[in-house]
Amino acid sequence: MTGTWRDTLFVWSGDIIIINNDQDDDGMLQWTGSWVGCEECPDARMAATPNAQAFRASDMKFQVSTVPTSKKKDKKKKNAKESLSCLDMTGGSGWDLGDEKEKVRHKDHTHIIASKVSLRDSLVEQDRANQLVVAKGTNDFGGFISAGYIQRSPSKSRLSLILGRRYLDQGDARAKLSEEELYQKIAANNNDKATTGAIPAAPWRTTLMHAEKVSNRGKRKRLSSDESSPLPPLKFASQDDAAFRPTLQFTTNDPSDSKSSPQGTLQEPSLLIDSTVCWLEQCHGCGNQAPNDMACVLSLSLQPNDSAVDKNLSDSSTESLYYCSSDCAMQKGVPVLAKASQEWVKENNKGLVVIRGRRQDSFWQHLGQNETAKQLLRDHGWVMDDDDDNTDPTLGAKGVESS
Known part of the structure; x- marks a missing residue:
């Protein structure tokens, strides 16, 4: 542990879009979103991964973009020996830092993204x-390195970029790494980290992203963990109440709004879960760390009705719920879902909400039979077939507005 603010790993997440596009220019890329700080995390391998809710709740926003350069300058900068696509992301309005009363917007002096x-x-x-x-x-706080990934939304309509940023101490040898060297070192430490369930392995969970200073000889004063050892237990940010208390947001893009629907067509409704759980590895039932295999995963899907969606669009919008065990899902998850669904019925005039198990198992195949849970869901408006355990509980009616 360095015992300084550099022990915080800053995770940025946002969408990539093209701006200022015309016939004579390819346009600039803009990355807009928010960041979450994983505090007291000098060991990058212990960094919990914020989920979508954590980023939505964060007041720390950013908007950065590529810097426009002439085609002549681009050609001059091109290096045939390097296999990476590099972008200068020092454009845009920058990023927030500070509390609500003293929030200040900063800009990076240099910022090269490579893939x-x-x-x-x-x-x-x-x-x-x-x-x-x-x-x-580099910026006013010193040099930094980042590792992350690009991710496409289930509907393939959005491209997101997630990067974990580590600030480096003065004289840290990692600041002198080229983009190619940095990429190769991060890639080498992530080759054996496969995607688990719906949770991508966070590329910043590697010793190269530790807070400890690396000398010019490539050594640290001490090494708290190495790549061959198992990932240590995670430490989640403190939460007053880690129990899952979800609210569901139903949205439909308005074709009259050029920003939400540039093609002028009615887009499919989307579904977002807001909850008190802010970390991907955290159980939605009890708040504890879930096992690596995420054995119990439920999905809430919104299947749009005919009046709410362009007939050419048929994909449903899905959000995942993770539990440490089927027992936790049954004892803590189902009662909370049942209670929350009272509000969902009032909001949902877009179509049918369905709960499924992992890998398209039915809800009851995934969790096992529980008549008390069945009755609880039924009392709160969920519909299911008593004679067929292969059917999933549903809420709302397709093509009919819920009352």
């Missing part, structure tokens, strides 16, 4: 996702 695939091409080629991305730069 094997072009982020611009990834916006067009919708099959590209979960690609490793690294970055390095």
Whole structure:
């Protein structure tokens, strides 16, 4: 532990879009979102991964973009020996730091994002996702390195970039790494980290992203963990109440709003879960760390009705709920879902909400039979077939507005 603010790992998450696009220019890339600090985390391998709720709740926003350069200058900077696509992201309004009363917007002096695939091409080629991305730069607080990935939304309509940023002590040898060297070192330590369930392995969970200073000889004063050892237990940020208390947001893009629907067509409704659980590895029932295999995963899906969606769009919107065990899901998850669904019925005039088990198992196949839980859901408006355990509990009616 360095015992300084550099023990905090800063995780940035936001969407990539193209701005200022015209016939004579490819346009600039803009990355907009929010960041969450994982405090007291000098060992990067112990960094819990914030979930979407944590980023939505964060007051720390950012908006950075590529710096426009002439084609002549781009060609001059190109290095045939390097296989990475590099972007200068020092444009835009910058990023927030400070509390609500003393929030200040800062800008990076240098910020180069590098990946094997072009982020611009990834916006067009919708099959590209979960690609490793690294970055390095400097600002008023010193030098930093980052590691993360690009991720596409389930509906493939959005491309997100998630980066974990570590600030370096003065004289740290990692500041002198080229983008290519940084990429190769991060990639080497992540080759055996496969995706588990719906949770991508966080590329910043590697010794290269530790807070401890690395000398010019490539050594630390001490090494708290190495890549061959098992990942240590996670430490979640303190929460007053870690129990899952979800609210569900139903949204539909308005075709008259050019910002939400640039093509002028009615887009499919989306579903968002807001809860007190802020970490991907955290159980939605009890708040404790869930096992690595995330054995109990439920999904809430919104299947739009005919009046709420363009007939050419049929994908449902899905949010996942993670539990440390099926018992926890049954004892703590189902009662809270039942209670929350009273409000969902009032909000949902978009279609049908369905709870499923992992890998398309039915809800009851996934959790096992429980007549008390069945009756509890039924009392709160959920519909299910008593004679068929392969059916999933549903809320609302397709094509009919819920009362």
